[in-house]
Amino acid sequence: MARGDRTTLADVAADAGVSVSTASLAFSGAGPVAPKTREKVLASAARLGYRGPDPVARSLRRGETGVIAVVVGDRLQRSFSDPVSTQTLDGIAQELGERGLGLLLVPSDTFGDVPPLLRHGAMDAAIIAGLSAPGDPALRALRERGVPVVCIEATRRDASTVEIQDRAGTAELTGELVALGHTRIAVITLPFGPQRHRRFFDPAGDVRPAYTPTRNRWAGVRDAGVLPVLAVEPATSLVDEGVACGRMLLDRPDRPTAVVAASDLLAAGVLLAARDLGLRVPEDVSVAGFDGVDLPWLAPDVLTSVTQPLTEKGRTAARAAAALAAGEKPRHHLLPVTLRTGTTTGPAPR
């Protein structure tokens, strides 16, 4: 806003010789105003250089800001190198844009300090787009303020949620590998929770990741009746990490014949690691991912994967946020996934 002496609706009204309320009506179009009066007001506004009703004053009076906060991972550079994030955000942005709502981007890890914006920023609702574990301080801060929240890929009772059929999708994908004769299957999950580190874990043990999608996709593997021969928790869900995990799984005598990664980026990394180790895909090892994102630089390979409707997920979240802002009750949304068979999976060797 311009600082100092801005011209206000009162100035315009005075100049046009009408009351402030009439001038307001002339601008907002809500209520009957004689065409001649409206013109007079608009003319005065133009002459005085009136920039239109102050959005802040309007917000105060109306009791709504028209802004939805979107909480994403702390380092945008990292978060946005994952097409899953950017495509979801794109969906959110599209839907909010079409509704004339603003998108307040709040980078924040869902553990550690909560950025002041989340405590004091003006917003009608918030979408937590990154991974979020129970007890998430960001979520709690919003809750305390009474800001309604939409969680993407997290199960919460007191918020709207948007989830996908991770579990069934992963089960179907894993089943496919079983059908191809694979018995030595390894799994790379998603990170279990906020404390991130790369490690093997016991597939037969008690596996309870804090993050919902991590939990669901793991459960999907087990649903397919598979007990992985090796299981790795990655530190992130990026290509580099996939390469590192891929090495851990493939550079050993008892290597598996198939690797199921819980994200396409991880799977792509595994693919690179395999190439690097001189392994043929899918002849020597099959690789499958999850998400169905477009990775043109992987050409000519096409990753076998479970495709989730990322843009639609974003749009759904945005719609849910708008609904909450309008005073509706929280709802839960579940989006379907589809299996995409690519070139990176094939019959188990020998």
Added chain:
Amino acid sequence: MARGDRTTLADVAADAGVSVSTASLAFSGAGPVAPKTREKVLASAARLGYRGPDPVARSLRRGETGVIAVVVGDRLQRSFSDPVSTQTLDGIAQELGERGLGLLLVPSDTFGDVPPLLRHGAMDAAIIAGLSAPGDPALRALRERGVPVVCIEATRRDASTVEIQDRAGTAELTGELVALGHTRIAVITLPFGPQRHRRFFDPAGDVRPAYTPTRNRWAGVRDAGVLPVLAVEPATSLVDEGVACGRMLLDRPDRPTAVVAASDLLAAGVLLAARDLGLRVPEDVSVAGFDGVDLPWLAPDVLTSVTQPLTEKGRTAARAAAALAAGEKPRHHLLPVTLRTGTTTGPAPR
């Protein structure tokens, strides 16, 4: 915000038995309040479930919103697949975050319709982060509203600007190739302006792109005393496009011995095209880019490029926006670049 009957500062003050002004002081900490009084107020607030001062009311009174709008390309999915965008945005987000300022993300192509948010959204200043040509309607709309603007990589007199030494950097890079004995050098520029299409253009003709960086980087090539044998304007600055342009330049009998691309993503595409055509880099053809972004999937190659301080560029823009919001006058910033010699350039063949 919670709709309906929220508890206000007045309620808290009444409950605590103090005046509204004292209660306000107790919260904001601006002004003398007896410790005992403050405690009493905070206690009442806690009991009544007061959520803290309403940000909108505060904004109205204070005359500032604490929000900086950032205008980026229309399709986030596309914009954010360019590390140049994400890294710059990361810098902006970091700096704004540290200052407690909000980041209102506004996707908008800088031609075509201006999103309503730009006309009516609450903001103290705006950063135009995407490419912007003279007469940019988004810029004009902001100007009309009296919102101060920072332009990244665009020359404007009536706004703050953040630019880099494109021209000198490109000249240095091109000079390097000349020193390596290259005489048949081809160039891929950036898009010239909003109307985007892929085409050869006459390098000896009158070349005046609307976008500043396009103009500067082209000028840099000429500064090095080079008249390219072939010149292509790309439709975007992405990898796919680089592949397409690379084919146009390399899949012909009179192919150049070196290709200078105005962005790393384009250069990476050229590299892929070269590999595809069975050309060795740099033995058969040298390839250079611009930006200095990290492209790990290009391994083992490292692109010869001009590195620009992307995060710092974002931070500088954010600082400039904060300064404008605080009422300072527009300023112009110029950031340095450095040459990074990678593995993709070598002596001219034969």
Added chain:
DNA sequence: TCACCGTCTCGAAACGATTCGATTCGACGC
């Protein structure tokens, strides 16, 4: 002509805080 009824316009009260200038109160010095 009168009562009535739309249509348009207006005044005033919110919306929820911040801030300025004034007032009160207690303590202290003389």
Added chain:
DNA sequence: GCGTCGAATCGAATCGTTTCGAGACGGTGA
């Protein structure tokens, strides 16, 4: 005991709109 001073507190104005109920005005039907 009185005047003075500083700290703490308070009232009231203000930020710029929107909105509600009431009023004015002109025209219509009986």
